[in-house]
Amino acid sequence: MKIFRLPDLGEGLPDAEVNQWHVKVGDEVKADEPLVSMETAKAVVEVPAPRSGKIIKLHGNAGDIIKTGAPLVEFADGEEDNASVKTTTATPKTVTTEPTKQASADAIFHLPDLGEGLPDAEINQWHVKEGDEIKTDEPLASMETAKAVVEVPSPRSGKIKKLYGKVGDIIKTHAPLVEFESTSTVAISEDAGTVVGNIEVSGQILDESPTGVKPLRRRKTDKIKALPAARILAKNANIDLITLTPTGPQGIITVNDVKAALTQTSATVATTTPTGPAIEGAKPLRGVRRQMAIAMSQSHKHIVPVTLIDDADIHAWPKKTDITYRLIRAIVVACKQEPTLNAWFDTQHNARKLHDEVHLGLAMDSADGLFVPVIKNVEKQSAKQLREHINTYKTQVRDRSIPPENLRDGTITLSNFGMFAGKYANPIIVPPTVAILGCGRLHEQVVAANGKPEIHRVMPLSLTFDHRAATGGEAARFLAAVIADLQLAK
Numbered sequence: 001m002k003i004f005r006l007p008d009l010g011e012g013l014p015d016a017e018v019n020q021w022h023v024k025v026g027d028e029v030k031a032d033e034p035l036v037s038m039e040t041a042k043a044v045v046e047v048p049a050p051r052s053g054k055i056i057k058l059h060g061n062a063g064d065i066i067k068t069g070a071p072l073v074e075f076a077d078g079e080e081d082n083a084s085v086k087t088t089t090a091t092p093k094t095v096t097t098e099p100t101k102q103a104s105a106d107a108i109f110h111l112p113d114l115g116e117g118l119p120d121a122e123i124n125q126w127h128v129k130e131g132d133e134i135k136t137d138e139p140l141a142s143m144e145t146a147k148a149v150v151e152v153p154s155p156r157s158g159k160i161k162k163l164y165g166k167v168g169d170i171i172k173t174h175a176p177l178v179e180f181e182s183t184s185t186v187a188i189s190e191d192a193g194t195v196v197g198n199i200e201v202s203g204q205i206l207d208e209s210p211t212g213v214k215p216l217r218r219r220k221t222d223k224i225k226a227l228p229a230a231r232i233l234a235k236n237a238n239i240d241l242i243t244l245t246p247t248g249p250q251g252i253i254t255v256n257d258v259k260a261a262l263t264q265t266s267a268t269v270a271t272t273t274p275t276g277p278a279i280e281g282a283k284p285l286r287g288v289r290r291q292m293a294i295a296m297s298q299s300h301k302h303i304v305p306v307t308l309i310d311d312a313d314i315h316a317w318p319k320k321t322d323i324t325y326r327l328i329r330a331i332v333v334a335c336k337q338e339p340t341l342n343a344w345f346d347t348q349h350n351a352r353k354l355h356d357e358v359h360l361g362l363a364m365d366s367a368d369g370l371f372v373p374v375i376k377n378v379e380k381q382s383a384k385q386l387r388e389h390i391n392t393y394k395t396q397v398r399d400r401s402i403p404p405e406n407l408r409d410g411t412i413t414l415s416n417f418g419m420f421a422g423k424y425a426n427p428i429i430v431p432p433t434v435a436i437l438g439c440g441r442l443h444e445q446v447v448a449a450n451g452k453p454e455i456h457r458v459m460p461l462s463l464t465f466d467h468r469a470a471t472g473g474e475a476a477r478f479l480a481a482v483i484a485d486l487q488l489a490k
Contacts, residue, residue, distance in 0.1 A: 002075040004050050006066045008232055009040050015067045016040045018060045023073075027055045032224075035073055038066070051075060109155050110259055111177040114145050120172045121145045122286060123165050128178075132160045140178055143171070145291070149400060156180065168286060174233060176263060226253035234258045288369030299428050302347045306472065307426040307464045308479050312486040313447060315456035324362075324390060325383045326486060327414055327439055332358050332379045334481035335412065338470075341478045342412050344432035345469040352434075352469050361410030361433070362390065364397050365420075371397045372430070374410040418442060423460040434469040437482065438462040459486060 009016055016038040023035055032048045039045075057074035060066050114121055121143040128134055128141075137153045144150075162179035165171050224241045226234070230253050234241050239261050241253055248254040285293055299305075317326075335342040335358050344353045358379045361372040373393040378386060396402035412434075415427050418441035427438040440460030447456045461482065465475040 002051070002053070002077065003071050004035075004073045004075065005069050006038070006072045007047070008068055009038065009045050009047075015065050016045070018062050018064045018066060019044050020062060021058060023055050023058070025055055025058060029053065029055060047072070049073075107156070107158070107180045107182060108176045108259070108263075109140075109178045109180065110174050111143070111171045112152070113173050114143060114150050114152075120170050120175075121150070122290070123167050123169050123171060124149050125167060126163060128160050128163070130160050130163055134158065134160060144286075144288075145404075150404060152177070154178075174237070174259065174262060176259075224253070225251055227255060230255045230258045233262075237262050288366075288371065292369050295430050296428055299430055302431060303429050304467045305426065305429055305464050306467045306475070307462055308475055309424045309460070309462050310479055310483060312459040312461060312483045313456050314442070314459050314486060315447075315454075316487065316489040317457070318490070322383060322387065323439075323442070324414075324416060325386055327416065327437070328360060328375075328378055328386055329383075330482040330485035331360065331412065331414060331437060333485045334478045335379075337481045338474050338478040340470045340474045341435035341465055343434050343469055344411065345434050345466055346432065350468075355411045357411070359409055359411045361413035361430075362393065363413060363415040363417075364393065366397050368400065371402065371407070372410065372413060373397065373402055373406050374408065376409075412436070415439070418460065425462045427462060427464045429464055429466055434466040435475070435478070436464050438464070 006016065017040075019037040019039040021036050022033075023029055029035070029049045030052045031050065034046045035049050036047050037044050038047055053075040055073060056076045059071045059073065066072060111121065122145075124142040124144040126141050127139040134140070134154045135157045136155070139151045140154050141152050142149050143152055158180040160178060161181045164176045164178065171177060225246065225248075226241055227248070231241065233255060234244070234253075237258065239258060244253050244257050244261055246253040247257055284290070314321075314326075339354045339356075340352075342355050342358055344355070346352070357377050360375045360378045362375060364371045364373065373396070375381075375386065375389045375393075381389070393402065393406070396406075410433060413427075413430070413436040415425075415436060415438045417425060417427075418439050421441060423440040423443070425438045425440065427436040429436050438461070440462065442457060442459050444455050445458050446453050447458070448454075449456070461479065463475060463479045463482075465478075470478075
């Protein structure tokens with residue numbers, strides 16, 4: 001029995017809906033014939049058979065949601081079948097040439113997907129230089145992505161022949177990063193380029209039929225065979241498979257075939273595209289500031305923001321009250337009363353997910369730009385524990401040592417911009433969250449107290465929410481709950 005799993009349909013989606021089956025149990029199909037139509041976002045995509053054989057089981061009915069990587073079709077075993085259908089695991093696959101063949105060309109390691117869905121990364125620091133000997137899994141370079149610096153390990157042992165780029169350069173995902181000198185004992189590897197980590201090398205030929213999205217054909221007689229990783233890489237790079245010359249066994253297009261075309265395209269673009277900004281004297285944004293600009297552009301493009309402002313009278317607070325802790329406590333209280341603002345919104349599917357746990361993103365300013373470390377499960381932590389988290393994050397932000405996992409999965413955000421200046425603002429929401437609370441500069445003002453004017457200490461608040469995910473009433477009740485808790489003496 002061979003199990004074919006739903007491939008990545010090239011849209012970055014975690015699943016797809018069965019729209020229509022083109023086969024039934026017992027049918028005999030040939031490689032590349034349509035199996036099923038899958039609906040993703042606004043498109044219906046044909047998924048071809050990865051091999052020839054007899055269908056013995058279909059996973060799911062029309063209307064069912066199938067996760068990417070989950071079983072889709074089961075084939076009967078057959079001696080005549082030469083296709084080897086692999087199941088997907090969390091470990092990235094690496095494809096090699098036949099072990100009997102020696103590498104005759106220099107091996108190029110391409111920048112893998114660093115796991116954050118970004119199309120590129122910036123070289124922060126090289127840990128090697130040309131001519132160095134390196135072992136598998138030793139660090140090659142530190143790459144800056146979004147708010148974190150990620151170590152990229154070597155996929156193999158060998159001598160460094162060439163480094164692609166210098167510190168500060170932007171390297172596209174799947175573009176060449178390091179070139180190794182060939183040796184008589186090393187086979188060239190085709191890394192799938194999916195995650196950073198130890199890249200395991202197999203000693204076998206991976207002989208697979210296509211398992212990706214059915215490509216556009218220029219001629220009905222064309223039969224395109226490509227490895228799944230090659231098919232996906234070509235789709236992401238907008239490369240037509242029919243233009244490639246296959247070098248794999250039995251005429252299969254390999255990852256290296258796609259990368260060779262991608263490298264050639266990049267070289268052509270480099271000779272025709274301006275290398276600097278159009279504004280004279282302008283310098284390209286780097287590192288954290290560059291990623292912040294990208295995030296803000298995405299927010300402006302996708303979110304429908306509305307900002308509510310109000311004041312909390314904190315006259316009753318005792319001296320030396322921890323302001324940040326009180327704000328966090330008030331947010332937790334408000335999230336329990338109005339959970340619609342402690343949520344994520346999926347723009348593509350117009351869907352919302354409410355969270356029971358409060359994972360608070362805490363905006364922190366630095367010389368390098370804005371960081372938003374996330375404190376997980378703040379509703380379960382004491383004032384002392386929260387203060388320890390905050391102090392640790394401040395140190396890590398300053399030293400640029402904060403782990404990438406501590407910059408993800410926030411469900412709502414707090415920005416205490418008032419420690420610098422400003423009473424009110426319209427804080428920017430970063431998808432997929434739907435709300436951010438801003439705290440302005442604490443100040444004294446005249447208020448009415450029991451019919452008489454008094455001078456009280458006041459905290460200005462600005463709440464921005466995504467109006468697609470929450471109503472104005474829900475946001476107003478959330479802000480009212482925050483104010484009510486802040487105005488308690490303790």
